[in-house]
Amino acid sequence: MxxxxxxxxxxxxxxxxxxxxxxxxxxxxxxxxxxxxxxxxxxxxxxxxxxxxxxxxxxxxxxxxxxxxxxxxxxxxxxxxNVRGLNSGGTLGLKIKNVVAVGSGKGGVGKSTVAATLAYGLKSLGCQVGLMDADVYGPSIPHMVGAHGRPVAVKHKTSTGEEFERIEPVIANGLKVISMGYFVQPDQAVIWRGPLLHRAITQFLKDTDWGELDYLIIDLPPGTGDVSLTLSQMLGLAGAVVVCTPQQVALLDAMKAISMFRQVKIPILGLVENMTGEIFGRGGAKNKAEELGIPFLGELPIDAGIRIRGDDGHIANLFSEDNPSRGPLLGICERTAIQIARQLLETPKMPSLEII
Ligand SMILES: Nc1ncnc2c1ncn2[C@@H]1O[C@H](COP(=O)(O)OP(=O)(O)O)[C@@H](O)[C@H]1O
Ligand SMILES: [Mg+2]
Missing domain, CATH: 3.30.300.130 (Fe-S cluster assembly (FSCA))
Structure with missing residues (x-):
């Protein structure tokens, strides 16, 4: 027997x-x-x-x-x-297992598209996810996810009766979303000085009522390291996903983003090649990733369906409707998630953070 x-x-x-x-x-x-x-x-x-x-x-x-x-x-x-993670939000009193930053060397390469689809894709695979748009210079997430409401602040009380406020994220197709765009006028040019930006990002992350999350995806501003530095000082990030297009020039920009993340001590989860196809070519990012010894997370072909759904505020539909980009997008989500798990095994435990 x-x-x-x-x-x-x-x-x-x-x-x-x-x-x-x-x-x-x-x-x-x-x-x-x-x-x-x-x-x-x-x-x-x-x-x-x-x-x-x-x-x-x-x-x-x-x-x-x-x-x-x-x-x-x-x-x-x-x-x-059971999603494993560094208890990334722990030091801030948040219940977020993994914070994932999405960055690029320059704008227009599809960083927000990748951030939003990572969030919806992981959600469609059964994870608890939040999306934070920290691109102070071009917050495009509200438009992409079709959530134009205004987040409201709700009063809570501690067990000892002290009042405090938490911002309720906007719910867009079931995803918890918060954007810097909700707090500035669309046509208002904002010049963020270092300390102000630091304070805004810190508050933004800390005061949002995220609840329990497996993954919080953050859309970073392109290029500059300010927000990344603030984040890395504030919490232990699972890592950064770097988005680039196949052309050489965009790859040089990606190199800058990679060295920026290295400087602020955010681990690189890998490179995504976006807009692969006849126009921009293919494979550049894959070769670059190999050369640099960082994981390649996948390529996303150029597809009008992505642009149209993003422009119409229906980017979530990439996962609910049959379309050619769904498969590649889910592949990127899976490779990112498993790379996080792999990295947790490799990186020594960070001080003051516990594995949960
Ligand atoms: N793979 C793709 N195929 C077609 N259009 C895309 C693709 N990725 C992004 N786009 C479009 O390109 C534009 C820029 O993308 P976006 O994500 O806003 O870039 P970024 O955040 O890097 O500035 C948007 O109109 C978006 O819909
Ligand atoms: Mg963007």
Whole structure:
């Protein structure tokens, strides 16, 4: 008679195809149950619902069981997930597991598009997500997600009766969104001086009622390191996604963004090539990523459907409607999420932050 623990000890030694360590080491084996006719049910506890290619786990579990236990019956693999993260918001009293910055060397490369689609894509894969538009120079997220309302401040009381205010994020297609654009007039030119910008970003992040999030995606202003520096001083970021287009000149800009993130000690999660296609070419970012030894998170072809949905405020529909960009976008979301999980294993624990 086959027992749960026999199978369990065998599966603990299996290597996770993405993270390269054993299920035992990763704590990914959620449970094993042997039923009538030696039917086996295995539960795998994923580090993110956005795990790419779960089928590889199913195949590995099935073949291992059938090879190791000749009398095993059918094998079912069920998935649960528990997003791992640096408790990024912990120092600020926020319950945010991973803060992800999206940056670029220059404007117009699709940084906001990638930030918004990362947020909606991860949400569609089952993660709890928020989106913060910190692009003080061109806050375009409200328009892209079609949420033009104004966030309201709500009074709360501490257990000792002290009153404090939290900003309620705007909900756009179920996503919690906050933008610098909500606090400045659309035609008002804002010149942010260092300390003022620092204060605005800090408040903005800290005073928003985010609730519990697996991922908070932040759309950074292009180029400059001011906001990144503020963020990196404030919390431990999971890392930065750098967006660029395939042309050489945009790649040079991407290099600047990468060195900026390195200077402010924000880990680079990887490079996204946007607007791949006949007009701008293809593959430049992939080669550059390889050369620099940073992950390549995927390419997003140039597609009028992206522009139209972004312009109309329906960018969320890229995930609810059948369209050619959905697959590439989900791939970018998955590779970003798994890179965060991978990095958590590699980076030594940061002082004052705990792994949750
Ligand atoms: N892959 C793409 N295909 C077609 N249009 C795109 C793509 N990515 C972005 N765009 C469009 O390009 C413009 C600039 O993108 P945006 O995300 O606002 O750039 P940034 O935030 O870097 O300034 C927008 O009109 C957007 O809809
Ligand atoms: Mg933008």
């Amino acid at each position: 086959l027992t749960d623990s026999q199978i369990s000890s065998r599966l603990q030694t299996l290597t996770d195809p993405e993270l390269g360590r054993s299920f035992g080491e990763l704590g990914m084996l959620g449970g094993v149950a042997v039923g009538p006719n030696n039917a086996v049910t295995v539960t795998i506890d994923l580090p993110t619902p956005a795990y790419p290619g779960k089928n590889r786990i199913v195949d590995a579990v099935r073949s291992t069981i059938s090879q190791s236990f000749a009398d095993a019956g059918s094998v079912e693999v069920a998935f649960k997930s």
